Amino acid sequence: KLQFLYFIGTMISIKELCCLVFVVCFTWFGYRTAFNCEFVFDDHLAIERNNDVVGSGGWLDLLKHDFWGKPLALADSNKSFRPVVVASFKLNYILSPTPYAFHAVNVALHCFVSFLVCMVSKAHNNNNDAWRPMLIAGSFFGVHPVHAEAVTGIVGRADIMCAMFALLGYLCLLKRVPSLLQCAMYYLLCMLSVLSKETGIMLVCITLVSDVLLHLRFPGLRKVVTNVAVVLSYWYLRMVFVGQVDLNGSLLLRKTENPILFAPTLLSKVLSTLYIQSRYALLLVYPKEMCCEYPFDCLPLLHDLNDPRCYTILVTAVVIALVLAVAIQQRSRVALIFISWIVFPHLPASGIFFTIGTMLAERLLYLPSVGLTLLVGHVFRAEKKFRDSMNFNILLMSYCITFHGKLAERNREWRTDETLFKSALRVCPNAAKHHQQYGLLLLNKHEVADASMHLNRAHEIDPEWCEPPLYLGKIAAHKKEYDTALWWWRKCVGCPYLGDQCFNLYYEVQGSLYSGNTSAEHELGNVLIDVKQFSSAVTAFRQAGLKRYNNQNWEGAVESFTAAVSAWRRLGHPLVTEKKEDEEMNHPCNIWYWLGMSYSKLTMQLSALRVYREMFISCALMPKAVMAAAEGLSAIYQEAMQSDVVRGRLDMTEVDVYEAHTDTLIAISENKEITGLSEKARDTYLTTASRLLLKVSEVRETCSKIKRAVDLLSKRKDASDRLMCEALHKHRSQCGGTESLKECEVFRKNEKRIKRGA
Numbered sequence: 001k002l003q004f005l006y007f008i009g010t011m012i013s014i015k016e017l018c019c020l021v022f023v024v025c026f027t028w029f030g031y032r033t034a035f036n037c038e039f040v041f042d043d044h045l046a047i048e049r050n051n052d053v054v055g056s057g058g059w060l061d062l063l064k065h066d067f068w069g070k071p072l073a074l075a076d077s078n079k080s081f082r083p084v085v086v087a088s089f090k091l092n093y094i095l096s097p098t099p100y101a102f103h104a105v106n107v108a109l110h111c112f113v114s115f116l117v118c119m120v121s122k123a124h125n126n127n128n129d130a131w132r133p134m135l136i137a138g139s140f141f142g143v144h145p146v147h148a149e150a151v152t153g154i155v156g157r158a159d160i161m162c163a164m165f166a167l168l169g170y171l172c173l174l175k176r177v178p179s180l181l182q183c184a185m186y187y188l189l190c191m192l193s194v195l196s197k198e199t200g201i202m203l204v205c206i207t208l209v210s211d212v213l214l215h216l217r218f219p220g221l222r223k224v225v226t227n228v229a230v231v232l233s234y235w236y237l238r239m240v241f242v243g244q245v246d247l248n249g250s251l252l253l254r255k256t257e258n259p260i261l262f263a264p265t266l267l268s269k270v271l272s273t274l275y276i277q278s279r280y281a282l283l284l285v286y287p288k289e290m291c292c293e294y295p296f297d298c299l300p301l302l303h304d305l306n307d308p309r310c311y312t313i314l315v316t317a318v319v320i321a322l323v324l325a326v327a328i329q330q331r332s333r334v335a336l337i338f339i340s341w342i343v344f345p346h347l348p349a350s351g352i353f354f355t356i357g358t359m360l361a362e363r364l365l366y367l368p369s370v371g372l373t374l375l376v377g378h379v380f381r382a383e384k385k386f387r388d389s390m391n392f393n394i395l396l397m398s399y400c401i402t403f404h405g406k407l408a409e410r411n412r413e414w415r416t417d418e419t420l421f422k423s424a425l426r427v428c429p430n431a432a433k434h435h436q437q438y439g440l441l442l443l444n445k446h447e448v449a450d451a452s453m454h455l456n457r458a459h460e461i462d463p464e465w466c467e468p469p470l471y472l473g474k475i476a477a478h479k480k481e482y483d484t485a486l487w488w489w490r491k492c493v494g495c496p497y498l499g500d501q502c503f504n505l506y507y508e509v510q511g512s513l514y515s516g517n518t519s520a521e522h523e524l525g526n527v528l529i530d531v532k533q534f535s536s537a538v539t540a541f542r543q544a545g546l547k548r549y550n551n552q553n554w555e556g557a558v559e560s561f562t563a564a565v566s567a568w569r570r571l572g573h574p575l576v577t578e579k580k581e582d583e584e585m586n587h588p589c590n591i592w593y594w595l596g597m598s599y600s601k602l603t604m605q606l607s608a609l610r611v612y613r614e615m616f617i618s619c620a621l622m623p624k625a626v627m628a629a630a631e632g633l634s635a636i637y638q639e640a641m642q643s644d645v646v647r648g649r650l651d652m653t654e655v656d657v658y659e660a661h662t663d664t665l666i667a668i669s670e671n672k673e674i675t676g677l678s679e680k681a682r683d684t685y686l687t688t689a690s691r692l693l694l695k696v697s698e699v700r701e702t703c704s705k706i707k708r709a710v711d712l713l714s715k716r717k718d719a720s721d722r723l724m725c726e727a728l729h730k731h732r733s734q735c736g737g738t739e740s741l742k743e744c745e746v747f748r749k750n751e752k753r754i755k756r757g758a
Helices: 014-030 043-048 059-063 083-095 099-124 131-142 145-152 154-172 180-194 198-215 221-241 266-285 310-329 333-346 362-382 390-413 417-427 432-444 448-461 467-478 482-492 499-513 518-530 534-550 554-571 588-601 605-618 623-642 644-650 654-670 679-697 702-714 722-735 742-757
Strands: 002-004 010-012
Touching: 010 014, 014 099, 014 131, 014 390, 043 083, 043 154, 059 083, 083 099, 083 154, 099 131, 099 145, 099 154, 099 333, 099 362, 131 362, 131 390, 145 154, 145 362, 145 390, 154 180, 154 198, 154 362, 180 198, 180 221, 198 221, 198 333, 266 310, 266 362, 310 333, 333 362, 390 417, 417 432, 432 448, 432 467, 448 467, 467 482, 467 499, 482 499, 499 518, 499 534, 518 534, 518 554, 534 554, 534 588, 554 588, 588 605, 588 623, 605 623
Parallel strands: none
Antiparallel strands: 002 010
């Protein structure tokens, strides 16, 4: 016997060594067709367009970015914190950036994981016949067709590395009382596993359950402390680099990828989730039809108990219950440990307890399949009738060869994007996303007719999905069918993640095609309102209003600006919550100004007055808006002072106009937020307001108006003038005022000095 893997103290025989060599070679041979595959599907985003991999960024940047290279702080990051895998991509790219090199590393890692599966089987079947379960478990795991996505797809390296480190860590902590070195190795390997993929944290549960089942006692303090340290360390790293994660309501969760999250009823959601578990089980034992992704409407949702697929759920539940019952009845602790390897890694990705972005993915079965293959090998060793049965041995061999052939076929399907999407459409002909992916592939090859057919089919399957209309609009615009292009883009302007792109395309084409047709632009605002994109609607209505105003279409401008204000109100934002130095052009304070101007052009002074007053009050913290409102109000009041007709429209007397104008001027001069108002301008406003107050004092509330005028005039920088003198004399003579006439005396001396100089 040879001692192998010193830190776990494992001894292996020559037979077992030959078994290990066979498993590795058999697995490598099974993936011989994978080396010539290109970067496909998600590989483009994770590697070719990932600056963390192909860019010149530092290694520490990997801690700040997610798996796809986006900063973790961004709202559109999926918060996948996997720096170990991205680091392997980066190193792979530095050494050799070719797809061949990436595939070679993936296959080599998978062969090593198959090797580790054999070692775990050996660790739990330590006798002279241990090579048999090792051979069965390792061979079945190595060539299981469901692993093609994880191994041949480069992004599946996350699952491979997670499983590799998890198996190594598990082997480190098998002893009843592990050494400090073994605990340290376990801690390191477990952290590497969980930083490769989040599923690795379930190794903590597997290790503790295995310890209880193996030794029939609660795990020792050393094991508990080590596992607690792993959990706390990972939690700390997540909090520091990722922060709190809440995917509920996130734009990353889309009906296209996971329609279960958008199921109409709770019953439908529960039944569909259970059905997905039965599909996972079927893929593990009978992977006949496989697909790179299972989007809407590949696997239609279950809506009630009358759906025939409910029998699949029932059968799956019965089989799982029987397996558990047999394991418990036989008191097979090893079988229960291997079952825990199936259950625990599957729970985070099952969609039962956690919200995930995909409905079903074959790569998620990589780690659970470890438990299944180990269980099959253990059953073969434990049951003598199976071990000695020639028919059973032939069945296992045939099954393994079938897996091998299916794997080779699946690898050929992963060769290019075209072969992959063709196979996806064959398995899921009603999947909208696959039709779009294949359509875009054809579009890049300039096969426009076929591309349009697939994109239209995608839109037929999922009319609510906004991506196909974007590309169908581009195709129509390329054909110079601009009306059709605009029709398509109007369908996607409400898209939360493509809405801006659709809006910009629509606006660009509509603006060049119908530059004088402001009704079309106003109609776009109505479309945006229908899809509840109120912010974009404000922009559309404002642009339409400005064009109508410039074209002297005052009625149309009023319509558009009013609609813009209404759209803003539906946003639910407060008008002004803090001081702003530069007001947004789409803010109501700006739109109110143009609405008031439009009303003024229509000689609707009363409506303009109401708009300016609301603007003056609501935009008090916005200096530019306050000044604009004041100018509008002053213009109306000056018209009213000069015209009986205007006063009639305003339903105001001349004195009412004077008072209103006075209040406006005083409010401006006393508004401390208006920092750009010069002292000279402020004094002018105070002087004008005082003059109007003196006029009003001749009709009503004489003394209070005169006193107010004196107070305002005294606030000016140069308070000594004829108006001040007049106000002081009026107040003393008519109201018994006791103010000093010093300012008046100063004014008279200055006036005499000026006359003498003349």
